[in-house]
């Protein structure tokens with residue numbers, strides 16, 4: 216048995232409303248050993264993503280919840296430190312689902328080998344991974360962008376929103392990014408090449424958004440819900456498309472929002488404006504993964520798609536960073552740098 220300790224973050228309790236640090240517990244456990252067809256990976260990078268808020272609830276959803284006392288789940292880039300698989304050997308860098316912990320035993324069939332010479336390995340958790348593919352597939356399949364159309368997207372400096380905006384621009388759209396605060400709005404224009412940026416925290420946000428979309432909105436890529444959706448809704452043009460990707464403003468709601476029931480107006484607009492509003496989960500389009508990798512890889516190499524990372528150091532800081540993500544304190548793809556490659560395998 217190895218005496219190397221594996222620090223890991225467990226779900227301690229289910230949040231009522233907004234999660235707090237008390238919902239997590241850090242513990243050290245003996246480092247696990249791989250069985251046949253498995254490898255032991257040392258986590259180098261952990262991805263923190265909004266969907267993890269849903270996994271903290273017991274409610275039925277498209278994926279099973281994390282159990283109380285279980286390791287929080289999450290995508291990871293790790294280094295193989297010992298292997299009982301013919302497919303992987305020590306030193307390989309792999310993409311997997313290791314969770315919020317320093318070491319993980321993972322089955323060979325769940326892993327993809329990464330080439331560190333092709334791209335920084337952590338991009339497999341961001342622009343070249345799940346969030347990038349979410350942007351690519353949701354925009355193309357449901358948004359169906361056409362030259363000259365106006366696209367709006369919120370959470371627009373995050374890995375999904377920033378990628379949506381840049382792809383839409385490549386497809387000839389006019390792009391309007393919505394983000395929280397002046398620094399993020401500046402980055403939308405200067406870094407990511409949006410045509411206009413609107414701060415959803417401004418008191419006159421609905422008016423500013425209307426002014427930024429003089430011809431209305433043809434595609435609204437929905438990441439947020441809440442007050443942003445309320446401001447977008449009247450601006451939707453006839454035949455507008457709304458890929459419903461996320462609704463982070465509502466993830467911690469414990470009751471329906473106050474106010475009148477707006478369902479009749481929504482259904483009225485769907486009918487009279489012939490709106491197409493469709494939810495999706497990225498893996499609905501798993502068959503398009505190769506197209507995504509090829510096209511996105513080329514756009515990044517050509518400098519046509521930019522990405523921004525927000526890196527936090529150490530597994531112990533994952534809970535605090537995750538709470539910040541839900542509040543908009545991240546600025547770019549949120550990653551935890553857990554370790555550097557090249558350490559010896561535990562015995």
Ligand code: NDP
Nearest residue numbers: 265349370373374375394395438460461462464496497543
């Ligand atoms: P981000 O890195 O963009 O982080 C979330 C951002 O949401 C925050 O930084 C904040 O940005 C914004 N935000 C939080 N609360 C509010 C609010 N009340 N009103 C407006 N904006 C808010 O996240 P991702 O790019 O990883 O994910 C974006 C969305 O896509 C999420 O809803 C996520 O759940 C969804 N998603 C869906 C997938 C699918 O398969 N359907 C797959 C992957 C992601 P700001 O400061 O700018 O407000």
